[in-house]
Amino acid sequence: MRGVPRWFAVLCVVAFAVAVCAFSLHRTFAPASSKSQLLRAELPGDAVSSPIAPDLNDSFGDGTPDFLRLADSADRRAFRGWFTLLAESQYYKHKLPAEIDDCAALLRYSYREALRQHDTAWLNAMSLPVPPRFGEIRQYHYPHTLLGADIFRVRDGSFQGDDVSDGAFAEFADAKTLWRDDTYSVGRNLERARPGDLLFFRQTEESTTYHAMIFLGQSQLEPGPEQYFIYHTGPQGKSPGEIRRLTMSELMNFPDARWRPVASNPAFLGVSRWNILRGDQ
Secondary structure: OOOOOHHHHHHHHHHHHHHHHHHHHHHHHOOHHHHHHHHHHOOOOOHHHOOOOOOOOOOOOOOOOOOOOOOOHHHHHHHHHHHHHHHHHHOOOOOOOOOOOOHHHHHHHHHHHHOOOOOHHHHHHHOOOOOOOOOOOOOOOOOOOOOOOOOEEOOOOOOOHHHHOOOOEEOOOOHHHHHHHOEEEEEOOHHHOOOOOEEEEEOOOOOOOEEEEEEEEEOOOOOOOOEEEEEEOOOEOOEOOOEEEEEHHHHHOOOOHHHOOOOOOOOEEEEEEEHHHOOOO
């Protein structure tokens, strides 16, 4: 330090200490989404040996890690509200988002957007037909998760640490995969369905064609006691298909008996609930 004034050396030490303290405070009080980004940035290929090891438990053994599950009941209610509002809103649109081209795409779109941060820019872009009546999900915001944007489980089995980066999760999942790997059964009785739950169908035991519907409960856009279901038909011949919304009565008496959600229908796989809502009984 010869030739350097003592006051300058002291100033440098103080500045360094202030910088270290500021970084520590930022890490401590950063919002949950920012912490997820920091954690993801520090997560090497071997997740277990991370300097800040995330919770990689899978309490239910269903393949969904606990860090994705919405642990707070308020967050679960908010998710159901956003998910059903987003799905029902598509019914009123003259032009659907390009990605919504079948029943599974409607589920993926509504799920992903429900988990986003719904700030002013997002609300302006969405142009929702009614203002939302529920709060924000606080635990995390898509795509700021340890899995990034790959939030759909696409492989059987319980969650393992390597699944963070080995292809067990993806941005895309078809109806069969969503039923098998991202949701769990709550039975074949519609009385157990809650808004945001799903109905799955399979045409025959040999068929690879699966179909999904969303139970909306009461409409958020048309006040009244009626209970609704919504789904995308998928392509029909040369037509790209469409969004349909049916009342409980209309669905129970649907002309094609394969799509009636009754216990006597072998094509009906039952009512399913998203894995991230486990504990929301």
